[in-house]
Amino acid sequence: MDSLFSLLPPGSATDSDGMLLVEGCRADALAAEFGTPVMVVSETALRARAREYADELTSRWAKSRVVFASKAFPCTAVQRVMVEEGLGLDVAGGGEILTAIKAGVDPEKVVLHGNAKSDEEIAMAVEHRLGLVVVDNSDDVDRLESTVPSGRQQDVLVRIIPGVTADTHASVLTGHEGSKFGLSPAMARTLIARIEASPKLTMRGLHVHVGSQILDVEPFADSVAPVAALGEFEVYDLGGGLGARYTYADHPPSVPEYLDALIGAAREHLPAEAEIIIEPGRSMVAANAATLYRVVTLKRQFVAVDGGMGDNLEVALFNQRFEAGIASRLNAADGEVVTVVGRHCESGDVLIDGVPLADPRVDDLLAVPATGAYCFTMSNNYNGNRRIPVVFAVDGRSRLVVRRETWADLTLRDAE
Numbered sequence: 001m002d003s004l005f006s007l008l009p010p011g012s013a014t015d016s017d018g019m020l021l022v023e024g025c026r027a028d029a030l031a032a033e034f035g036t037p038v039m040v041v042s043e044t045a046l047r048a049r050a051r052e053y054a055d056e057l058t059s060r061w062a063k064s065r066v067v068f069a070s071k072a073f074p075c076t077a078v079q080r081v082m083v084e085e086g087l088g089l090d091v092a093g094g095g096e097i098l099t100a101i102k103a104g105v106d107p108e109k110v111v112l113h114g115n116a117k118s119d120e121e122i123a124m125a126v127e128h129r130l131g132l133v134v135v136d137n138s139d140d141v142d143r144l145e146s147t148v149p150s151g152r153q154q155d156v157l158v159r160i161i162p163g164v165t166a167d168t169h170a171s172v173l174t175g176h177e178g179s180k181f182g183l184s185p186a187m188a189r190t191l192i193a194r195i196e197a198s199p200k201l202t203m204r205g206l207h208v209h210v211g212s213q214i215l216d217v218e219p220f221a222d223s224v225a226p227v228a229a230l231g232e233f234e235v236y237d238l239g240g241g242l243g244a245r246y247t248y249a250d251h252p253p254s255v256p257e258y259l260d261a262l263i264g265a266a267r268e269h270l271p272a273e274a275e276i277i278i279e280p281g282r283s284m285v286a287a288n289a290a291t292l293y294r295v296v297t298l299k300r301q302f303v304a305v306d307g308g309m310g311d312n313l314e315v316a317l318f319n320q321r322f323e324a325g326i327a328s329r330l331n332a333a334d335g336e337v338v339t340v341v342g343r344h345c346e347s348g349d350v351l352i353d354g355v356p357l358a359d360p361r362v363d364d365l366l367a368v369p370a371t372g373a374y375c376f377t378m379s380n381n382y383n384g385n386r387r388i389p390v391v392f393a394v395d396g397r398s399r400l401v402v403r404r405e406t407w408a409d410l411t412l413r414d415a416e
Ligand SMILES: Cc1ncc(COP(=O)(O)O)c(C=O)c1O
Pocket: 069, 071, 072, 090, 113, 209, 211, 212, 213, 239, 240, 241, 242, 279, 280, 281, 282, 283
């Protein structure tokens, strides 16, 4: 069986006493400095992944660009890394626009999504002169037409439902016929004609996104032909969705395998001079972070830690399985199979249902790999939980990029 190192951020190792090192930083030192739970991100691995995506895409389709799907880890520091690596940002909503701007993105490289964009969000997109607004419905067009000042033009894409399904959790499937996102090809045709006649909008192209945590390449390839059937445009944004490796049993396609399939379909169906955009989120960030928890108590088969569904909702929402190990005994032989539970008042607050741990004890540090995607963004204050900090590790040095919430933060929004 694989060791936990195959799931931990690339470059993880053990120190001479067996303690986990993430990017040369000892897990116990990180826990002592920043407390637990704490999310540790390998900045080196994050940058390498961003470069891998950009290089692999441009080597297959020269006129192309990668925009990071901010929703997977909408933290200014992560967005800044992507910007520094030359990527654009996909944002869904006003909050992600603001952090993207703070991260220093060129607004021209921002793509705005949303199936229910508010007047305020459309106004923010126009004010910040975002490069592309992805139109999801005719109300987006109404709002844009009443917001874009006379004499200016906003570039838009239209989101298409390709009628493609994929083998993933129903909650993260978006390209099937019943999807709440985008327009059927017939509806899209009508809206495209309206946009083409609009004095304030420029119809640049089409967008498609089939879902998330997709572990085979066919759905991506299959999504291209339905989009191509709508005619020739300058830009095709083919979405994100590539799955990440959470468990020993997962074998997601590599970035080259994914792009071979996607760009192979693009060569077959799309105009050679078009620009291609992709929007990876989960597969960009998941594997480059791990969360460190403190073991609080042991009871029967349960190992209870000081976090749970307040910092990782992936388990409760999507049944996502994670693996784990005791940070000081990663090289030890596995012990008994236990159930790792969180501290929240829900029986569903189970972090891992059945994982072998080497002789777990109170005060041990538990390392859970692959928490870089969608955990930060869905963290919450359930049971008065203080949302956890994010620490970047690079070459033996660590730095806090998001602090833990304080007790005082929890009453900051009280109106009286
Ligand atoms: C429009 C759009 N693009 C990109 C993504 C990123 O998907 P993933 O994180 O699975 O790569 C999403 C998320 O579902 C999305 O809705």
